[in-house]
Amino acid sequence: MEKRGIELDIKVPNQTRYLSLIGRIGEDIAREIDRYSGDRETLAYQINLVLTEAMSNAIKYGNPDNREETVHILINISDNELFIRIYDYGQGFDINEIPTPDFDALEDRGRGIFLIKALMDSVQYRKQADGNMLEMIKQLH
Amino acid sequence: MEKRGIELDIKVPNQTRYLSLIGRIGEDIAREIDRYSGDRETLAYQINLVLTEAMSNAIKYGNPDNREETVHILINISDNELFIRIYDYGQGFDINEIPTPDFDALEDRGRGIFLIKALMDSVQYRKQADGNMLEMIKQLH
């Protein structure tokens, strides 16, 4: 952990009813960031959103045999960066293969990863020793 | 961790400006507890308060030589209990020796531990291998 940073390590049941709790915690943190020069409420919405999207996917795709009953989320703020890491235990996917949605085809789904990529400065999805991790980084200037 | 529980492990700089963040996270969690039959807003205030009081004390008394730059807080909800643990690295104290405040003597201070004891079902303060831990438990019925 970075000096004088904020670090949250969160485990919640893998149920969609906890999306709002995680989103709200993300908003609280965003509102507390003192180094941010942009609009605080916009940042709060964005953090709420990327947490919600990432956790939804971890619930949907990340737990095929119900092996894990929790979703594990790490939020870390150091001087200039906000890190969010979400772990899952599914078969994983190649995030670079996910295309930008076809804006003319009216699909019900397929906008989550697009939104995450649009709002964060760096997004990676990696295999881990045990499962996978989605890492999202936002620069705070 | 209990099955299907919520667990938060939080580290924030040991500065009073982060009291509101921690308090608000406590409120968010209290509002999410589905098994609670009492008034949710009262519970939210109480969790906000005990977190604020305990973290204030950890900042004030828990870090004499500025050895640690962070306050470490654990929040854990299992089926019927809310656990809060706050760690400090000071010389510690005997929580059972802290008297109920003299309600007629108008003191500026000395109401924090009293409030914590009044609002939680179990409060303990213990020496650890490294430092001390205040543990507060509330039954959720």
Added chain:
Amino acid sequence: MNLNSEIITGNVVIHVKEERLDAHNSAELKLEFQKLFASGSQNLLVDLKEVRFIDSSGLGALVSGFKNATTSHGSLRLASLQPQVKSMFELTRLHRVFEIYQTVAEALEK
């Protein structure tokens, strides 16, 4: 999912009484649209005034309803989007798909 519906001048106005439209409740909204069109409703107007937050699955539920509307030769329009919610429509270009009105009253005038 908390919804209030009323019929005003041929429109079914659906007031969404949720702060969040997300993966927790959007499937229910989607189903609601399906039921309404299946039971003969033609013109839906969704009042999002109280919705402070929408995610991709909330957008997806509205898109699904929009497609139901097209199939039923009806319409699904939106009113009273909060600024942050509006910006999600813009980011996903869905503001070009939906007819979006400042208020329910304005939508009903059209």
Added chain:
Amino acid sequence: MNLNSEIITGNVVIHVKEERLDAHNSAELKLEFQKLFASGSQNLLVDLKEVRFIDSSGLGALVSGFKNATTSHGSLRLASLQPQVKSMFELTRLHRVFEIYQTVAEALEK
């Protein structure tokens, strides 16, 4: 600490413009009371309408001001406590110490 003060019929009315009165800002409030009494103010009325949360150090700052008032043969009264804030006064028996009014207007009538 965000405060607005105004003088109404011999009272210095202090509107606390903070959602929280806690260990982060209570020392400043305490100092404010000291300064006011030191500079000759006599009767303070603290409007807590916007204060949603108070902790033991916030209570302590008010107690400190109350003692300054007594020493200065003045007063420090409170108005517009939110229910949860009020309950903190009750829990610590401080509601027996302070004169507490429903509203600033009501306090000024006395």
